[in-house]
Amino acid sequence: MNTAQLRARIERLGGNMTAHVWRLGYASRFLFYLVLHSGTALRRFRLTMKEIYFAGVLSLVIILVSGLFVGMVLALQGYETLQRFGASESLGVLVALSLVRELGPVVAGLLFASRAGSAITAEIGLMKATEQLSAMEMMAVDPVARVVAPRFWGGVISMPLLAALFSAMGIFGGYLVGVQLIGVDAGAFWSQMQAAVEWNKDIANGVIKSVVFGIAVTWIAVFEGYDAVPTAEGVSRATTRTVVFSSLAILALDFVLTALMFTGGNGG
Amino acid sequence: MNRSTIDLWVGIFVAAGFAALLFLALKAGNLATFSTAQSYQVQAKFANIGGLKVRAPVKSAGVVVGRIADIRFDTESYEAVVSMSLEERYKFPRDTTAKILTSGILGEQYVGLEAGGDGVMLKSGDRVRLTQSAVVLENLISQFLFNKAAEGKDEKK
Numbered sequence: 324m325n326t327a328q329l330r331a332r333i334e335r336l337g338g339n340m341t342a343h344v345w346r347l348g349y350a351s352r353f354l355f356y357l358v359l360h361s362g363t364a365l366r367r368f369r370l371t372m373k374e375i376y377f378a379g380v381l382s383l384v385i386i387l388v389s390g391l392f393v394g395m396v397l398a399l400q401g402y403e404t405l406q407r408f409g410a411s412e413s414l415g416v417l418v419a420l421s422l423v424r425e426l427g428p429v430v431a432g433l434l435f436a437s438r439a440g441s442a443i444t445a446e447i448g449l450m451k452a453t454e455q456l457s458a459m460e461m462m463a464v465d466p467v468a469r470v471v472a473p474r475f476w477g478g479v480i481s482m483p484l485l486a487a488l489f490s491a492m493g494i495f496g497g498y499l500v501g502v503q504l505i506g507v508d509a510g511a512f513w514s515q516m517q518a519a520v521e522w523n524k525d526i527a528n529g530v531i532k533s534v535v536f537g538i539a540v541t542w543i544a545v546f547e548g549y550d551a552v553p554t555a556e557g558v559s560r561a562t563t564r565t566v567v568f569s570s571l572a573i574l575a576l577d578f579v580l581t582a583l584m585f586t587g588g589n590g591g
Numbered sequence: 592m593n594r595s596t597i598d599l600w601v602g603i604f605v606a607a608g609f610a611a612l613l614f615l616a617l618k619a620g621n622l623a624t625f626s627t628a629q630s631y632q633v634q635a636k637f638a639n640i641g642g643l644k645v646r647a648p649v650k651s652a653g654v655v656v657g658r659i660a661d662i663r664f665d666t667e668s669y670e671a672v673v674s675m676s677l678e679e680r681y682k683f684p685r686d687t688t689a690k691i692l693t694s695g696i697l698g699e700q701y702v703g704l705e706a707g708g709d710g711v712m713l714k715s716g717d718r719v720r721l722t723q724s725a726v727v728l729e730n731l732i733s734q735f736l737f738n739k740a741a742e743g744k745d746e747k748k
Binding site: 372373375376379380383419423481483484485487488490491492494513516517518520521522525526529530 | 597598600601603604605607608609610611612614615616618619620646648
């Protein structure tokens with residue numbers, strides 16, 4: 324009796340694991356198919372343009388406002404610590420490096436996942452639930468090429484731009500608090516920042532990070548939407564999964580990318 | 592929302608994104624200082640470079656005249672070979688002295704150039720002969736302690 328229960332449990336565990344691996348394989352195949360069939364999305368660029376509008380332009384407000392406030396908080400907290408060591412002039416370095424290297428791509432990615440990723444999943448999931456995708460197939464229109472690919476490319480294009488705007492806005496917020504409010508010398512703020520931030524190491528790596536996050540978030544979002552159980556409950560679950568998985572993916576990928584980028588040589 | 596309005600907004604968004612990147616590269620980063628001016632290379636050998644790093648500034652009279660391009664270790668003389676790229680408009684005499692200095696107590700290290708009196712100017716590929724190594728704190732302290740100990744002996748005698 325007891326062994327039967329145990330056996331059932333182990334079987335369930337194994338089944339769950341297999342289901343996850345199966346899903347990962349399906350998601351990878353889906354990404355491959357999506358990239359192969361994105362010709363329509365790129366030829367009829369209007370479709371992608373519309374998705375850039377929904378994913379990028381409509382996320383602008385939240386990205387800009389959060390960037391401003393993150394930069395302002397960084398400047399306040401950084402000044403508090405730096406002035407203990409008499410190094411308050413390095414405030415610009417602290418704000419710029421933490422934004423460009425880490426906070427810009429990561430926080431913008433998290434906001435993008437919850438603002439745009441969830442919307443993409445809900446939209447595609449609802450199209451599936453209301454059988455719009457099946458209707459397209461009936462009309463010999465490939466729903467992946469017509470619906471999924473434009474959303475994917477719109478997200479991938481929007482994300483790096485949003486991250487750059489976030490970082491720039493954050494540095495501006497740091498300048499407002501650090502220089503205008505606290506009174507750190509403006510010349511030292513900018514010149515030390517310029518001496519410390521390297522465009523080919525820090526800024527380029529930040530952009531690479533945001534591109535990777537953009538691909539990961541949009542991939543998860545379109546896949547969860549396309550794979551959603553076509554019911555109201557299924558769509559809501561898929562939306563939740565998008566936000567959870569893409570947040571985890573961003574943080575885990577960030578660790579891997581940081582380990583690859585910033586621990587290699589110290590010759591800089 | 593009709594389509595031309597969407598185009599306009601996407602245009603604004605993309606332009607703003609690239610403007611932000613440009614701002615990061617120029618205002619926050621050092622793309623602007625990335626040797627757009629013509630430069631010439633000069634080398635110098637140091638017994639010890641301390642904490643000198645590549646891309647550290649080369650200053651003369653406090654003005655940045657160039658940057659450190661490369662630091663190598665010479666296995667023949669067991670010295671550090673520092674390549675500096677100096678801006679073309681700043682010419683230095685051949686008997687210029689290169690010192691490794693520190694800005695502030697905990698600041699970064701840089702190379703300071705002191706012009707000599709020679710009429711012949713340094714060319715690209717030349718070597719600065721007169722150099723002074725970085726001051727290593729441990730050596731300074733041990734020197735100080737030896738001096739103190741020596742003073743103590745003298746007084747006893």
